[in-house]
Amino acid sequence: MENVTDRTSNPFGMRPPFERQDPGSHVAVFGYGDANADFHLIGDHPGIHGGERTGIPFTGTHTGNTLLEVFRELEFVSADRDEPLFSNLFANYVHMCCLRGGRVPTTGEYDELERYFDAELRAINAHILLPVGKHATDHILREYTTQRHRIELAMPQLHATEIRGRGFLIVPIREPSEWEDTDRERLRARLEAILESDYRQTKGVATRIG
Template sequence: MSDRAVSASVKNVTDRTSNPFGLRPPFDRTGPDERTAAFGYGDANADFHVIGDHPGAHGGKRTGVPFTETEAGLAVQDVFRDAGFVSGPRRRPDLENLYWNYVHMCCLPNGHEPTEAEYDELERYFDAELRAINAHILLPVGDRATDHVLREYTTQRARLELDMADLHAREIRGRGFMVVPIRNPLEWEEGDRETIVATIESILESDYRQTKGVATRIG
């Protein structure tokens, strides 16, 4: 599928929770009875967009829902439960003002990691979905997602070390977005969970908006 076709397929379809834009991945390495992908999931008009790595890392190979099943995925889910965005069952929760997806949506056989070529092949699909959601706050989880978001959607990557302990819960201005990285939950140290919950709650309590293409907070 060409970049133009990807963009044309992205429409603001708000009555679907899973894969609201009808994206179709360009390859399938799963078995006949396995899910092809963990598609984007949640509120297509959300202000908050959480971005993970791939289903093997952050969950969804069985449920088809990002941030389910795995220890890391459920830890992220529970942060947003505490912040009031998530309710309902953990395998298929209800999201309000929140959208979840992955840099690499396709499911892979157990033990396999995406190749660089596969990440590259899916980049235009991820980008099309991110721009269709057009959230104010991007929250990438882990090294891969954070590196991608900082490189592609801010001008800050060259001056920032990819040190997730340092970047965790920081508010970084991007090109039309505010970026708030989240350290991989499997690497959380004492206080990391409380810090990201507090940061999200602080953003919610402020007036966040976009001014001249840059996400800002007032108050």
């Protein structure tokens, strides 16, 4: 099903509960990009992956810029770093709200916003989920696969691999701030291989032919 919307920021009008935030920060970093994307980039929260100043996921920080440069090289991303345009790519966070001092959300705060994240993920209905970092990867594997109990959450080993989910193909991404020599190229090579294949979703099961 195609989403009919020309909104690139918060296309489904999510309104989670906000708290007071630091001066100059957005109340939240809403989902952003192509609402009909095949690729869905998933971060943790604005304090770690950016966007508190710009309002756009994975912008305004070295970590975010490092990651989006890989997607820019593959023509998912264009235009200015702080106001990028996404093509066939949607990005959001497990916890979208900006918290004072960029602190880590509590377990209760993650739980409170989980339903908003889940609703947006299902509305986008992308083929490829790309969780960034340990927390986002853990959440996606627990909620959208039956394999979490069999997978050790070792991000250096999981980085840029393929994991079958319930209707999705999942490609975990190691925190860009922790990337070593080959991590950038491993991610780029994996994305190129997916793009060059005939990826599609059939009867709710993500498959790749090629």
